[in-house]
Amino acid sequence: MAKGIETIHYLFEKATALIPRYLKSVPRNFRLLEELEKGEKGIGDGSCSYGLEDSDDIMMSSWNGTIIGPGHTVHENRIYSLKITCGESYPDAPPDIQFISRVNLPFVNQVNGKVDPSKLSILSSWSRNSSIEHVLVEIRKEMASFNNRKLPQPPEGSTF
């Protein structure tokens, strides 16, 4: 009998210990849901777009993004595809950003397309108020910056 009670205590303890875990994911998921809705509704000028890679992904971790190359730069008329990964501690920690479309930018690893967070200020000085959209917009701004607008680019449509 005592064994049974012991067991119940463990189980109850275990079950209640799970509560904080899901509570912790509440703010994250709420936040990502908001971002998802914004992305689907297409708020903004369309120069950047993003959405869940797989709408059945219950953890909302993997996202697609596109950036339309800013006008009057080498990027004009190009559509860049990116992969965005929001980890468990998003939005406290920044998302991982990886270019799928090949692009030559100083903060993009030329081997695998990963964005070096230390070289992009929105990621290096991440604020939990920043969003996926902010990151994409920032990257697009970087493309149009004086230093980057004329960088030679790989052929359009090539991927990492």
Place this chain on the structure above:
Amino acid sequence: MSDEATAPEILINIKGPSELKLQITITTDKTVLELKQAISQKSDVEADRQRLIYSGRVLKDEDALSVYKIQSSHTIHMVKGAARPAASSSQAPQPLPTMQAGQNPLDPLTQLNSHRGYGAMAGLNPFADMGLNPNDPNMMQTMMNSPQFLQQMSNMMQNPEVIDQIIASNPQLQGMGPQVRQAFQSEQFREIISNPERLQQMLQMASMFNGAGAGAGGGGPFGASPFGGGGGGGFPAPGTPGGASTATPSAGSAPTAAGAPFPPFNLFAPPAAGGGTAGQPPNPFGMDPAAMQQFMGGFGAPAFGGAPAAPADTRSPEERFQVQLQQLQDMGFTNASQNVRALLATGGNVHSAIEYILGGGGL
């Protein structure tokens, strides 16, 4: 698509260059190319110059709209590109993300964790802003008073998969073997756990218990969670040698369980350890909530009253959390009263207190 005839018709907003806005009604079994043709009829952009982007993806001509799970009133962006066939950069098909361990979509716990759970959880989350903090004692309170949460909790406990998950996550439970499942399947236990009212009583007791524990400064990252305050050992299982040895002597000194009609520990301790009414076999499942509450009251007090840090309860929070307050100050959290409240709420855990403050708590 087998359900071609019944493919839902959706209204899509198209945003294009130079303020172009269109609304197209189309069924989801149509291809992207057909959508482009529909757009070209309403605008001066030929289909082969259109590039459509939805949710961060370039739509491919040959795909059906259903592939992208576009829903009514969603927006597709259209970019004018140079005319060329198959404009899209043939994005490599990405493998579906593998399910994380324990992320079973059929498992209610997962659903609670996922965005899909929000339908059910919406009612109980008054902290919809991002400042929601699991360490906030009020949060727990709110949850305990929320019938939806309790319902979820009891549903959770009724699902064998959840039980399996719980068991699997705890080696000690695994070691106990089939008894665990047996206990779970017992009618009485079910009754306790599946009855929201009972569950609420248990949670309240737990928070009472936790309140006693907070003074010991044990409050882990989950300071507000029942049983969490004391960490893993916060709720020593009666019947284990450790639990029994602390329990037995304190049974006599449990006046805190005021008016207990019988020694509270008899409920849980094996007859030999309990003494007293040893002739009457303990029946934990049949216990009424009041008795259990007494047990918890009696248990919480001696267990933590004996802890060295317990006298701290008589000191002011400023004194008690002197070290932690200094740490917070040093880290640049200068609102002293907020710091105190944060530490009180988190049982003196600096890390949790910071999260609490950053989440806007204690203001």
